[in-house]
Amino acid sequence: MLDGSAGKRTECLVIGGSGLVGGYLVDHLARRHGRVFAVSRSPRSKTASVEWIQADLTRPDTLKFPDVTTLYCTSDAILLAEALPLILSSTVKRVVALSSTSVLTKQDTEVADERETIRNLTAAEQTIVRICEQRQVGWTILRPTLIYAEGRDTNITPLSRLIRRVGFMPVVGGAQGLRQPVHAEDLAIGAIAAAESPAASNKFYSLPGAETLSYREMIGRVFDGMGRPRRLVPLSPWLWRVIFAMAKPLFPTANVAMGLRMMKDMTFDATPAIEDFGWNPRLFRPVFD
Template sequence: MDDETTHQLDTPLVIGGSGLVGGYIVEHLVRRRENVLALSRSPRTSAGVTWIRGDLQQPDTLTFAPFDTLYCTTDAILLADALPLILTPSIRRVVAFSSTSVLTKQDTEIAEEREIIRKLIGAEQTIAALCAQRGIGWTILRPTLIYAEGRDTNITPLSRLIRRFGFMPLVGGAPGLRQPVHAEDLAIGAIAAAGCPAAANKVYALPGAETLSYREMIGRLFDGMRRPRRLVSVPPWLWRVAFGTARPLYPTANVAMGLRMMKDMTFDATPAARDFGWKPRSFRPVFD
């Protein structure tokens, strides 16, 4: 997929420009020599970018120079709340990131997750409605499992567990299917979607190039660390018991995370490939 599009954008704004996907968007836009504006909560400087210090949670304090395309890689829920104060007559396109979790976690047993999903679905609807009211084209992108070696919060923490313990427990053998997607591919896809009329006013899943069992996905982490695969299957009932004991060590985890190893979470990339040339890389992570 080529990140050069036929429609040249004048001044894009990247909300979340210092984040994982947003950072790649900024990088690729600078390569195109666009006049990039980027929002960050902390002071930053970099060539080709006008950094704006601010917080999306306080949209009434934000002031931007005119821009025509908005990329938002941060919390879509916050964007939905702030959008009425951000949209201006100069804007032609909004590209916002959501998550395939709106589909895969609707039946989660964790009440907090169900509430987040409810809010995220509402945020997608709000973003689309606000843009439609103002005649602004919108595109909502739903990535699958995002990674970027050493930087992400999905795959990299698993590699650290492998490095620490030398093995990985897999609930029920972990047959559930996954499609990990690289953060840079998401950035390239977002830019392509922004410049593509066919992608206006649509929602897309953005899965990675390969569909792997969770077990094989973890196996490739071992491969990328040049370690022998040591995968231990754990019955679901034992996982529940063991998790209760180990939870103090991993306060941000929950029991459903392990149980989802048995659940398929796959999506069709055909619409994105057809409309804006979505073509992500294979999952072959390398860890130093």
């Protein structure tokens, strides 16, 4: 694809190209531009439209990338912030990076590790902005809500697996907290649109899904997508804490705040993204095999 302002071919690099959002992004860019460079920590075979580069943001000696005009990062924004001075070549005109709405919703979490992660992610966002502005590179930071892609994500898919295993889903305090799940492919499409929109330069955007649902209804639709009757078991917050403490060894990556947040609204306004680059995500209708 030609860059109309410069009359030159647009070259794109996707850091995190083998990840959940990155995989969709690479596919869409390859179809749109004919060729794309993609970065992965593990070796991958080059194809006619995708040239894979093995690199690791934590290893400066591996960060030797071709000259590109647009840099996308769908991997850890904290690692990107640390590596950006080494990879931001003079040809880059635009950086689009994925962060998370967690920087807004989890600041008051009772889990110390989460608070530390949010502090680091917030600082990383500001570092990306500062470096881009120092280099006179346009930046866009996208903050998605609850990301899913049936069978692949770490948010919705694990819930479907729990339902498949036990036949029901425990919900805390009525689970009336609002959610806006967003599909990973929609984020990839949105990232491309943001990169190509002058109006989206040098801005932060929250990227919610098309529907605002209670956590309870969101889980109900997971049951629907599995072809199973909805079986939700209500728990009071104190009972959840007791049960979680006993079950914690079975779910080492979980924390007690995950259940308590079922009662908390986590919603965002998509209007700026709609107006600036045509954000248009799908409805939440997951289908599980």
